[in-house]
Amino acid sequence: MSKCVKKYHGKITVRQMTMEMVESQQDGSAAESAAESDAVRMQNLPGQSQIPPIAQVAPAADADESAESEGVIDSQKRREILSRRPSYRKILNELSSDAPGVPKIEEEKSEEEGAPSGIPAMGVPTSLYQTSTGQYIAIAQGGAIQISNPASDGVQGLQTLTMTNSGAPQPGATIVQYAAQTPDGTQQFFVPGSQVVVQAATGDMPAYQIRTPTTALPQGVVMAASPGTLHSPQQLAEEATRKRELRLMKNREAAKECRRRKKEYIKCLESRVAVLEVQNKKLIEELETLKDICSSKTD
């Protein structure tokens, strides 16, 4: 990318203004001001400055002025200023309805089904468990087992397993097979409630086995019971942590998807601008030609 586009446009967002005001009113630490300079840089990225003013830009400017004049923005006004604009998908689809040349951002099936994008679609998890290594195991109603590794990326860290006895649990051994991308040794997962053990074998194609446990839980395995069976504060805390991790994971994916859509949206707008510029140029030329014809006729 060309460095010539690296310019500050000298515009600070309303939220930042208010944040600065709040900080200046309080005691702004050195760390905060250091981060602030970074934030100013982040606020004025060329890419962001190219985003057309779709909504709330004028109020933002008003607030800018009022912030300077009054020095204080009450929370209600701030709320008004910071009100959210329509999603990129909506905007783009509206644009595409106006202009046939503009491609639509496709609705993703995974979103419709409630699953985060990039994550393999599966049923609604009926049980969620956490291992001592921090991995999450979700067992869906359809029998699919999903293993999520928080340390890795949300997409890469997910492995979907298919149970052969899905639907009707049977006593005895049940082999569960899945194709692990990075098998790195034996993993053991103890699932409470249904008296089953999920155990992974080492090798290129690990197998997960679910059966009636003959021994107690191995040391180090952290159990997170299903909601509704929580009693102790520790269990509640674990449940809260689990929920938080799940929420963060979903939000992580949502943010990625949002950024992708934003890029797509900006690309579409840029291409539309290019098309309209060409159209405008043609119309101007046509107008000039017609003017010439008229003037030559009058002469």
Add this chain to the structure above:
DNA sequence: GTTTTAGCACGTCAGAGGAC
């Protein structure tokens, strides 16, 4: 070669708005 600058991607938080 080291430091600075700019761009980018990411994770997280907060809040609006929709679905239920």
Add this chain to the structure above:
DNA sequence: GTCCTCTGACGTGCTAAAAC
């Protein structure tokens, strides 16, 4: 009213190019 999704804002780390 609650839950979930989406998106702006913020902070951070990485990388490449420019400046020294």
